Amino acid sequence: MRQTTQTLRMLGAAALSLAGALCWPDAAQAQTASGNAKVVQATLLGSTTVLSSTGDLAGSSDVREASLLEGTVPSLLAGEVLHAATIGWTDQAYSEASLGALDMSVAGNGISADFVMSRALAVTGALPVGVSQVDGLAINGLPVAVTGAPNQTIPLLGGRLILNEQQASSTGVVVNAVHVIIDGVADVVVASAAAGMPTGGSTSPLPPLPLPPVL
Numbered sequence: 001m002r003q004t005t006q007t008l009r010m011l012g013a014a015a016l017s018l019a020g021a022l023c024w025p026d027a028a029q030a031q032t033a034s035g036n037a038k039v040v041q042a043t044l045l046g047s048t049t050v051l052s053s054t055g056d057l058a059g060s061s062d063v064r065e066a067s068l069l070e071g072t073v074p075s076l077l078a079g080e081v082l083h084a085a086t087i088g089w090t091d092q093a094y095s096e097a098s099l100g101a102l103d104m105s106v107a108g109n110g111i112s113a114d115f116v117m118s119r120a121l122a123v124t125g126a127l128p129v130g131v132s133q134v135d136g137l138a139i140n141g142l143p144v145a146v147t148g149a150p151n152q153t154i155p156l157l158g159g160r161l162i163l164n165e166q167q168a169s170s171t172g173v174v175v176n177a178v179h180v181i182i183d184g185v186a187d188v189v190v191a192s193a194a195a196g197m198p199t200g201g202s203t204s205p206l207p208p209l210p211l212p213p214v215l
Contacts, residue, residue, distance in 0.1 A: 033088030034196040052082040077104035095193040118177040120195040130175035172196025
């Protein structure tokens, strides 16, 4: 098994502090949290495979986690230390998904990364925030600069690679760290995290709040 600094860091990410990771004030009125996280969702020639998915939060005060030491989608990708978690409180929701040693090959495109992670946070009364991290990215053996900007798009043979793909609204955000689209052949999302909270009637939400630390 390939051991890298990034993979070891992800082992720490799996140890979420469920009780004290966030310290926002309690909402004046309980809201319904929503969230989910999955490490891989791959559709290849119409067949879909999902690895390490938490499923949807049942509501506030729910915690869901899914993990694998190794995961593969035959003829498509492999990864190590797959981890997904989503947590709901009365006034917030937090989700994260990650894996190490990503190795993907599709339609003549070889894509690898040492570490991939997405994180999403939604808090009542504040704009949701999402971030992703992709370390050591290479396409067909050539290193690729990751800017960290939302929706960075890189051309591929027959398609495109989207990094830090974000779909955001005033009440929630979905972050896909890596999204590979090969037109008519494959649609692969690696490290997807979603979190949402109702606005609670706020017409002027606060700016995005900082994400909790990854241990």
